[in-house]
Amino acid sequence: MSDIVIVGGGVFGLSTAAQYAHSSKVSVIDKFEIPSPISASTDYNKIVRLEYNDEIYAEMAVEAMRFWQGEGSDTLPPGLLTDTYSHCGRISVVPPESSPRYTFEMESLTLLQEKFGRCQDVSEYCNDLTCNGKFSQFRESQAKGKFRYNRDCGIGIAAKSLLVMKQYCKSLGVTFIENDGAACVKSSDDGVVVSLESGAQVNGRKALIACGANTPSLLDLRQNVKSTGLYVGHIQLTEQEFEKYRDIPVVFNPVVGYFFPPDPETRVLKICASASSTYDLASNGLLPRYKKLEPDTVKSIPIQSVVQIRTLLAEYLPDLLYAADGQLREIQDCKICWISDTSDSNFIIDEVPENPNVFVSCGDSGHGYKFLPNIGSYIMARMENNLSSKLAKKWAFRESVWDNMTIPWRIEHKRRHVDQIQWY
Ligand SMILES: Cc1cc2nc3c(=O)[nH]c(=O)nc-3n(C[C@H](O)[C@H](O)[C@H](O)COP(=O)(O)OP(=O)(O)OC[C@H]3O[C@@H](n4cnc5c(N)ncnc54)[C@H](O)[C@@H]3O)c2cc1C
Secondary structure (H helix, E strand, O other): OEEEEEEOOOHHHHHHHHHHOOOOOEEEEOOOOOOOOOOOOOOOEEEEOOOOOOHHHHHHHHHHHHHHOOOOOOOOOOOOOHHHEEOOOEEEEOOOOOOHHHHHHHHHHHHHHHHHOOOOOEEEEEOOOOOOOOOHHHOOOOOOOEEEEEOOOEEEEHHHHHHHHHHHHHHOOOEEEOOOOEEEEEEOOOOEEEEEOOOOEEEEEEEEEOOHHHHHHOOOOOOOOEEEEEEEEEEEOOHHHHHHHOOOOEEEEOOOEEEOOOOOOOOEEEEEEEEEEEEOOOOOOOOOOOOOOOOOOOOOOEHHHHHHHHHHHHHHOHHHOEOOOOOEOOOEEEEEEEEEEOOOOOOEEEEOOOOOOEEEEEOOOOOOHHHOOOHHHHHHHHHOOOOOHHHHHHOOOOOOOOOOOOOOOOOOOOOOEHHHOOEO
16 A cells, blocks of 8 residues: 555646655556656646746745756755756747736736846847847847846756656656556545556555646536646757757747747747637536547647747748748647646645545646646645645635636637637
8 A cells, every 4th residue: 555646647746756755655646658648748848937926936936946957955856857947038028018917927027036036137128039139040030019038937848857757756666557547536534545447446545636637537626627728839940940049038929829949859849829728618618628538529729729820930930930842831749738727826735625635736727837846845745734824725625716807817718619629
């Protein structure tokens, strides 16, 4: 019997396993081999940003970034994640002053500068994506607007970092049960039993359910967590194009989309469409619909999102819009990536009501990846009943209020469900 059974080896699950492994016998169960093709973080890269206007997350992001940049702790060896991190900076389009996002960004920068001494070197440029020549790669850009360059930001090499965490957990003796999903979790005052799709059972003292967007398939979270699908596409660069763009920062336009420095191993450049998302109608938005599990019905991304991605290319990276043969460059490996949303963007990290010894960590709300090095210490503290009451309250199982004002700067409300999508 394990002390701790963790269902889901994504960001929250692996981070928790790495913390518990120093004092407990831990098993991690995943439906796929980790990094799992359905994890929101099995990807080329993700932004590790500090900007939060909420002091708790800002402090956690500052703490996480120290680990990404090589610091160690009692539970993480120094340098564990440095090969999977690049402090590349970020250029963001400054939103209109009347928008909620503008307020969020300004409050965040003030908090980080005044309270944490971070993001000190932030500069703004009008209609100049090169940022006064710093990024000459963007000389041909047609993009207009005010751009803010913040060098205190980075990216994690996402799938690789999950693999590093998994290998670290293995080195600490964590048992991995992969390619066998959990089908049901039962709890009692003595412990927990997790039944797997294969029919096997895993017993433990406590369980953590950390299945990301798929968590409501295992637990009744009473409509408080929903699954939101976001759109991602990629373009393949040539060797020459890669050399030109390898050292760019992340470029983030909250209305059209955002892109990353190309991946050094594959020369693939990832582009996400902003301000558009989808959901599953049949489950009233509770469950994700993975291309991996239903390739014939969840085919790629909407044609409209590909148009959005090409609009971004035309404005920001015009020389990459067309391929060498003069045809529009293919937007490849298009996929919907599912996150687990709460209506206030706060995580849920709590014991599941009426299920003693079963805990849940979900509701990542699209901002959980950056916390890979440290979220596990908070989850473990909650499971051992020694999380500060402030944090326990913030992440408590609670009612979500889903209306048109929910997260107005992040989620758009006139969206199509998966079965209405015209696929690219
Ligand atoms: C397009 C996109 C962009 C994003 N960008 C950023 C960013 O820039 N910065 C940032 O900080 N965050 C970002 N995020 C959010 C980040 O990816 C998530 O917050 C994070 O992955 C959540 O971690 P998790 O462990 O909760 O879930 P996941 O990482 O999704 O992991 C869930 C795990 O559970 C497993 N699982 C599912 N069902 C079962 C089952 N029944 N039995 C066993 N195992 C199961 C899966 O296989 C998977 O391994 C982004 C997300 C998306 C979709």
